[in-house]
Amino acid sequence: AQSVTQPDIHITVSEGASLELRCNYSYGATPYLFWYVQSPGQGLQLLLKYFSGDTLVQGIKGFEAEFKRSQSSFNLRKPSVHWSDAAEYFCAVGERGGADGLTFGKGTHLIIQP
Amino acid sequence: KAGVTQTPRYLIKTRGQQVTLSCSPISGHRSVSWYQQTPGQGLQFLFEYFSETQRNKGNFPGRFSGRQFSNSRSEMNVSTLELGDSALYLCASWQGQKYNEQFFGPGTRLTVL
Numbered sequence: 408a409q410s411v412t413q414p415d416i417h418i419t420v421s422e423g424a425s426l427e428l429r430c431n432y433s434y435g436a437t438p439y440l441f442w443y444v445q446s447p448g449q450g451l452q453l454l455l456k457y458f459s460g461d462t463l464v465q466g467i468k469g470f471e472a473e474f475k476r477s478q479s480s481f482n483l484r485k486p487s488v489h490w491s492d493a494a495e496y497f498c499a500v501g502e503r504g505g506a507d508g509l510t511f512g513k514g515t516h517l518i519i520q521p
Numbered sequence: 522k523a524g525v526t527q528t529p530r531y532l533i534k535t536r537g538q539q540v541t542l543s544c545s546p547i548s549g550h551r552s553v554s555w556y557q558q559t560p561g562q563g564l565q566f567l568f569e570y571f572s573e574t575q576r577n578k579g580n581f582p583g584r585f586s587g588r589q590f591s592n593s594r595s596e597m598n599v600s601t602l603e604l605g606d607s608a609l610y611l612c613a614s615w616q617g618q619k620y621n622e623q624f625f626g627p628g629t630r631l632t633v634l
Binding site for chain 1: 525527554556563564565566569577579611613619622623624625626627628
């Protein structure tokens with residue numbers, strides 16, 4: 408069965424500093440990977456997705472992620488965070504291109520220090 | 522283009538009651554997926570409907586059911602509510618083909634007392 412691990416429950420970063428959120432997945436075939444962001448009381452917004460091609464994926468709001476098959480990882484990065492980036496971030500994997508539902512990690516809560 | 526609409530946004534019920542939640546997908550999208558989000562279990566897939574047919578189902582008891590109408594709007598129903606059903610219920614709207622992006626609604630916050 409597929410699974411997603413986000414090792415960091417909370418991460419605190421100073422405004423303007425760089426950010427990396429970790430995601431490891433377990434899936435037999437080529438995974439369909441996502442990063443979503445959720446602000447308090449809101450639904451999920453897609454930041455970026457990967458299913459083939461260039462392993463470095465650019466997303467919205469200045470985020471990027473790199474797919475590393477050898478490490479089963481899909482880490483999210485941003486060179487300089489803004490206070491508005493404070494939110495919950497979820498990594499997800501979709502079997503059969505998402506057709507069988509998405510399996511989400513437990514999420515990483517990002518706190519931005521002024 | 523209007524986004525995904527979920528109604529109601531907040532709901533309070535008591536144990537043993539039943540509840541129906543509604544999701545209106547983005548115009549042109551034929552598939553709706555439902556997810557339950559709780560602090561303990563995180564986000565879990567409930568089921569997915571495509572062109573009025575349930576195509577996939579997660580590991581939830583039969584108390585959780587759903588349906589989809591010809592206009593792609595979807596409802597989910599939970600019968601005999603339990604305290605543990607308190608959660609944020611999210612629906613995702615998408616075209617229904619592999620690798621299509623799934624767009625999430627704001628969710629319905631269900632509290633069971």
